[in-house]
Amino acid sequence: MRHIMVLNAKGGCGKSTLATNIAAYFANEGANVALADYDPQRSSLDWLERRPDNRPSIAGVAAFEDGLRHVPRTADIVVSDAPARSHGKELTDLVRHAETIVVPVLPSTIDMQATTVFLQELQKVGKVQRKQAKIGAVANRVRDNTLIWDELDEYLTKARVPYIASLREAMNYVRAYTRGLGVHELPEYLAWPDWDDWDPLASWLKSKRSQP
Ligand SMILES: Nc1ncnc2c1ncn2[C@@H]1O[C@H](COP(=O)(O)OP(=O)(O)OP(=O)(O)O)[C@@H](O)[C@H]1O
Numbered sequence: 001m002r003h004i005m006v007l008n009a010k011g012g013c014g015k016s017t018l019a020t021n022i023a024a025y026f027a028n029e030g031a032n033v034a035l036a037d038y039d040p041q042r043s044s045l046d047w048l049e050r051r052p053d054n055r056p057s058i059a060g061v062a063a064f065e066d067g068l069r070h071v072p073r074t075a076d077i078v079v080s081d082a083p084a085r086s087h088g089k090e091l092t093d094l095v096r097h098a099e100t101i102v103v104p105v106l107p108s109t110i111d112m113q114a115t116t117v118f119l120q121e122l123q124k125v126g127k128v129q130r131k132q133a134k135i136g137a138v139a140n141r142v143r144d145n146t147l148i149w150d151e152l153d154e155y156l157t158k159a160r161v162p163y164i165a166s167l168r169e170a171m172n173y174v175r176a177y178t179r180g181l182g183v184h185e186l187p188e189y190l191a192w193p194d195w196d197d198w199d200p201l202a203s204w205l206k207s208k209r210s211q212p
């Protein structure tokens with residue numbers, strides 16, 4: 001069973017957006033996917049409740065209540081949505097269930113500073129030090145031709161974790177969430193720029209580079 005966790009202690013950077021989209025992406029690839037929500041805000045589980053019956057099904061797991069106990073044995077992939085403000089023992093416990101950690105970062109000075117502190121803490125977690133979990137950063141809500149985007153791009157290029165992809169800011173993410181879909185399930189004429197954005201992230205997640 002493959003474990004992918006979307007994690008950043010900074011709130012609002014796109015953890016639930018990425019987790020739901022990763023889950024939908026792999027479900028459409030034919031994988032048996034479980035989506036584990038560690039956040040009592042339940043954003044991922046709310047999304048799942050909106051999911052239409054005619055789309056590949058995804059099993060929801062209320063991990064904030066009792067961890068991964070109710071993940072179906074048949075699951076090929078578990079995608080976990082972590083809560084904001086995960087630090088200390090809570091962070092160590094969360095990472096215990098992850099072999100791949102996707103860290104979304106917004107183009108904002110506050111977010112970059114918070115992510116620096118978070119990555120320092122994450123890299124001190126024993127499992128990460130032992131390279132039993134691989135980390136990848138994803139720029140999220142990017143707008144071309146803005147100074148702050150250039151700063152984020154430079155920040156992630158120099159970061160001590162691999163810089164995997166950048167996802168543009170798009171209403172498609174809001175629309176998809178509302179309908180219980182991933183951007184890959186929106187019509188191509190609407191979502192092709194987002195599909196292009198996702199290619200490097202999807203390839204990384206499917207490759208050995210993202211696995212210990
Ligand atoms: N690429 C994007 N384009 C447009 N809107 C986005 C994008 N990514 C996220 N959003 C929006 O930003 C807001 C925060 O995203 P999300 O809830 O996924 O973040 P989060 O990290 O899970 O937040 P929290 O820390 O509260 O759990 C949401 O309204 C979401 O729709």
Ligand SMILES: [Mg+2]
Pocket residue numbers: 015016017039041043081082083
């Ligand atoms: Mg969330």
